Amino acid sequence: MSNDVIKKDKLNYVLVEGPDDAQVFFHLLRYYGLDTQVTIQQKEGIDNLLEALEVELMRRAETRLGIVVDADIDIAIRWQSLRHKLIKAGYTYVPLHPTPGGTILKQEGRPMVGLWLMPDNTIPGMLEDFTSLLIPAGDILWPMAQDIVQQVITKDRRFPQTQEMKANIHTWLAWQEEPGKPMGQAITKRYLDAAAPHAQRLIDWLCRLFDIERVQGNTYSG
């Protein structure tokens, strides 16, 4: 009744872990012409995101909420912590494992929730693993960048093993036309391929979650 009379507003949010994730998302959405339809909020880290999730899920029921987090070293553990919070918030059907194409949950009286575990809902990893999947196939510098990072001997390494992909990506970014562009801008500069299949899968999930249509970048290239 009241909703018939009063205008509905767009309430599409993507919650991400940090500023790098937010940048990548922003540029990816812009490539697909979706940036005006989605609000990206970065949550200052996974712990904070998980802590605030209870209240995030108390937004109005017409809200749609995409939650994008790193799978990190154990995808099952990360999924369990999310699943537990969703069940506690009243989501009655939360699958035991993440859906490979991105999970979407509907619950009467609650926001529709989408979950994406970086890089692709199936393997451990983080944002940088996802962006590495957007490096054009056959790129000549990418094997070299990985190689050079490998050559840093353990004694001289200043980063933990778990951050290796980060080191790879930023090494590779340092060798582009404009060295040292952040990952997000590397999408707009076309160093990274926003039309890569992995990017399209992520965008497909977002479009399903938010019930929106892509404006451009409409074809699978690979």
Next chain:
Amino acid sequence: MGTLILNSLEIRNFRAFRDLKVEHLGRLNLLVGKNNVGKTSLLEAIQLYASRASTPTFIWEIMIARHEAKHTFVNVRDMLAALKYLFYGREDIRPGLQPIQIGPINPPPETLSIAIDWSITETRNGRLHTRPLEPGEDYTADSLAPHFTIQAAGATLSYPIDPSLPQGILRLNSNEIPCVFTSANGLSAQRLTELWDSIALTKLEIDVLTALRLIAPGVADLNFVSTPLSGRERIPVVRIADNDEPLPLYSLGDGMLRALGISLALVNAKDGVLLIDEFENGLYYSVQPDLWQFIFRVARRLNVQVFATTHSWDCIEAFQKAASADKQTEGLLIRLESKKDDIVSTLFDERQLEVATREQIEVR
């Protein structure tokens, strides 16, 4: 610390509420939600509840305030047409309509119930016999006068729905709960004066001055006087620090007027309920945290339960700050939201409200 007038709330068949339940209420309750979702209606419901239907005109007072009823009716048909807006679904007023019920969840003796009934007087075996009209019977005959059947605080009352009823101040029910409603546009000059008169020369004056000083620290004193310009009407005037000449409070801006209205309403609601519609109106964002802290403090001292509505994020943040600063007083955010043909409530306790403001989570 006193007990709360309402520790939970259930409203049935009133305006947009088919059956609204608010499981828990705090001493201070901030209501949010989109337009037309029933925030003001919830305040009105509490106003009706507090009135305990103590005057025959209790129901018309809220309708006049909403421009849904005229001050004087000429016939019953117009009165019934106006009452349509009060009942869920806006159906025609006819026999068998579900009564409005307002009160805490569960204990029915406390609940206010408002029904509209018709009686018919018939001759049976040579005797006059009066009985209520059944649903489906013709109720349109002029001879059948409808009346309110009211249950309030355990008593049953009956008021005729009759345009010739005097708009008196007759009090039939002595259980009335003190209740002051501050509408979105503030209080009328007359109402402000009444509220001032009832606390003038008491210690409560100090609370009102404290509130005014949150906006204008130089305020030394307040009074209500008639001036050559105001004619017979008394208007609020303030003395500023060392200035000899008092200034009309109206000349100091909307924020002062709002602070005056809210603080006068608050101190007049001792052991009762304060209702504030659109709290933020006229208030600069930076004064809101102080004003809320003032309300938390005084509400606890005077045992007032507060219900305020807002659309403003600044107001939510200010409320949250005051709630976390005042450990002894519970502040609660209540969101109303439509769900199919119902309105449902979501409660945010102080911890959840802290997360929401810190993380900029849209809770409205």
